[in-house]
Amino acid sequence: MAAEGKARLTRELVAMRVARELPPGATVNLGIGLPTLVGAFAPPEANILLQAENGILGYGGFSEDAFDPDLINAGGQPVTLNPGASTFDSAASFAMIRGGHIDVAVLGGLQVSERGDLANWSVPERGGGSIGGAMDLAVGARRLIVAMAHTTRDGQPRIVRECAYPLTARRCVDLIVTDLAVVEVGAGGLTLREVAPGWTPEEVAALTDAPLRVAADVGEMAL
Amino acid sequence: MAAEGKARLTRELVAMRVARELPPGATVNLGIGLPTLVGAFAPPEANILLQAENGILGYGGFSEDAFDPDLINAGGQPVTLNPGASTFDSAASFAMIRGGHIDVAVLGGLQVSERGDLANWSVPERGGGSIGGAMDLAVGARRLIVAMAHTTRDGQPRIVRECAYPLTARRCVDLIVTDLAVVEVGAGGLTLREVAPGWTPEEVAALTDAPLRVAADVGEMAL
């Protein structure tokens, strides 16, 4: 297939596209992996409040200073604090997450189904995985964006009719941003909104297992 | 009845007797009314930690200073703070109470049954009453002492076979201290441990509706 040789977006470009989804002033939780890159692409004037589920609201960029073991995000990475940051215990942090106080969560994904089911924590054939805060964020965030590669390394689609991997939560995903496309999850299924530069909707659909409705105004991914 | 003319203990003496029940270092919650007097009779070297359910651990005596609206106990009375006092929200306060972290609670009572049921919040014929923290303290404290008058103003017993007033909690009372007696609540019923100076066990039993076993070593109330 001709599409196989085409360039896909880098992780940084996927993160940049996700950052455009964050409304000004939003409270946002960024999951481990690719999602942690999103923070760097949110313009300072958007005043995004980043929440880390280990108990920080208002962290900033990654810290270049001497390592402070008590100042890390939920991925264990050293971070800085913005003015107005607050810290709290894990029960308060997940009360914030599960109580609907997080506007947007961005999580990595292994598979997303056409109904918006998410599988992102376990690869049984590789011996399992860990849940961390993913199930809570998937259920509790007002809007859930999944940022992931469009296919596995060996080319298998990650956007599927039914998730084969253990679920994180059912019907939780609102938007999928991949290295090939932006796909919206709605009551009627999946809609292809944008494709990566150089890719056609047909090429993206060929790498997608679930049925994709192509939006009338489908365009190139806005970066 | 000859007993009717005899002197009963004052509220202060009842509070003094209750104070002798507090083990050194105990965390204690004192209910509204007579129980609030108990704090003054605990010797400082006992290092009692007084908890107020409105969110203070380690309050001291009543404050004589200018009124501070933010420094009151659960009865609305101005108090002082001892060194090491801490303040917290109402959920943390009742987590402390309901989670079994209060060694002793002292509550007022309207009626106590022979099984240790407590009624202390509502007098239906007077139009009701309020629950406050009483139900939580009755259920959550490790040991519950009820401090009350032995009879109503018109001479009706308050220690009864069955509570007629609305219950605060079932089977919660461990010890009853009245202006006439100290009565222990056990699996087998009530035991009269001490009587007020000048009173006989028979005179106290005559003013008690529930059956009272008289302890072999029944003595005068230790004040």
Added chain:
Amino acid sequence: MTATIFATPDEALDGIADGARIMFGGFVSAGAPSNLVLALKRRGVRGLTIMANNIGFGDLLDELCEGRQVAKAIATFAVRASSARESNFEAQYRRGEVELELVPQGTFAERIRAGGAGIGGFLTRTGVGTQVAEGKEVHSWQGEEWLLERPLRADVALLKAHRADRLGNLQYRLAGRNFNPLMATAADLVIAEAEEIVETGELPPDAIHTPAVHVDRLVRCDPVEVRWDGR
């Protein structure tokens, strides 16, 4: 979202309408949003469901009953067992003009916390075998009986903070904390009066009691002097 700062408590209440369900922080004299209560009285909205620890016990909520603004109260202290003195609320309650849901204080706190934390219910031993259990599911577990209590939420929460920053972070003082931080999480619109509003960044992160994400509106007010005489 960053909090919006209003010039007066009256302006801070913009949009609150008849029939609103409103939580009020405070415990007797401590941490009560009295400026906002008085502004709500001036606003004159009616048919309110009010949720507060106490009404008519050293608070100004009873003043809302003067203009018959309250339709229902959910509280832990609202009616005296003695008839020594009667609040407006008690008089209206005894005449059947207002509704009252009396709740154990720990259950009240926990229900509000649950409402703010996405908890659909919790099991507590408090209230088992009492009037409070009427109409509630009773669960047996580990040889004990437990009541299933449901979360409590409101349209609006009115809070009193000691200090705020411009972002909306709040600090309370001593027993003024009480229900305020819980209610901050459990209402669609959260409005706090604060004795002082400082620049964002002045409050140490570890000393903030309510993170800014929970606060929508702020107004700086000197506290109203309130003292309960205990009756």
Added chain:
Amino acid sequence: MTATIFATPDEALDGIADGARIMFGGFVSAGAPSNLVLALKRRGVRGLTIMANNIGFGDLLDELCEGRQVAKAIATFAVRASSARESNFEAQYRRGEVELELVPQGTFAERIRAGGAGIGGFLTRTGVGTQVAEGKEVHSWQGEEWLLERPLRADVALLKAHRADRLGNLQYRLAGRNFNPLMATAADLVIAEAEEIVETGELPPDAIHTPAVHVDRLVRCDPVEVRWDGR
């Protein structure tokens, strides 16, 4: 009761025996009681059930597996999806030598809080329709499904505070707070290491994160340097 101050972390663990159920505060490098973990390793007790956010992710808990001290872990991070690197715990888990109960982090926090607060269970939407729901009661309420989750308690909690006073009040620092204040309420014996122990009365009442009533034993320790490389 006032906390008892011990001279060394080893002495502070007096009485902990084989088969103990132990909670550990900490989230990766933040607020982990590493001195107490190392003392527990030296103590050599076995058959432990350990409850911690993570094991083998920038913590020293994995060292307990070197001597096969751990029989079961209740955790939110314990097994990697990739096999890039394997901890002692993962190796033993994959060989079926240790038991693992994997819990969503919010449910883990809430279960510990419930254990300390006398809550007999709570309803959460987290985990509905997933492996986590297996064997649990599912309740329907307000058009949603909810899992009934049960409280979690331990025999012992090992905590890391930034600062303590001699009475046992604790303060944590930044992300070092995490599970520490929850676990302080949910164990029969609570032991905290603190970087500093000050005189009682030096900590402002409003800035105390764990009231002294929850703390049984204290030991002053310099923190152990731990850093996770993210793998």
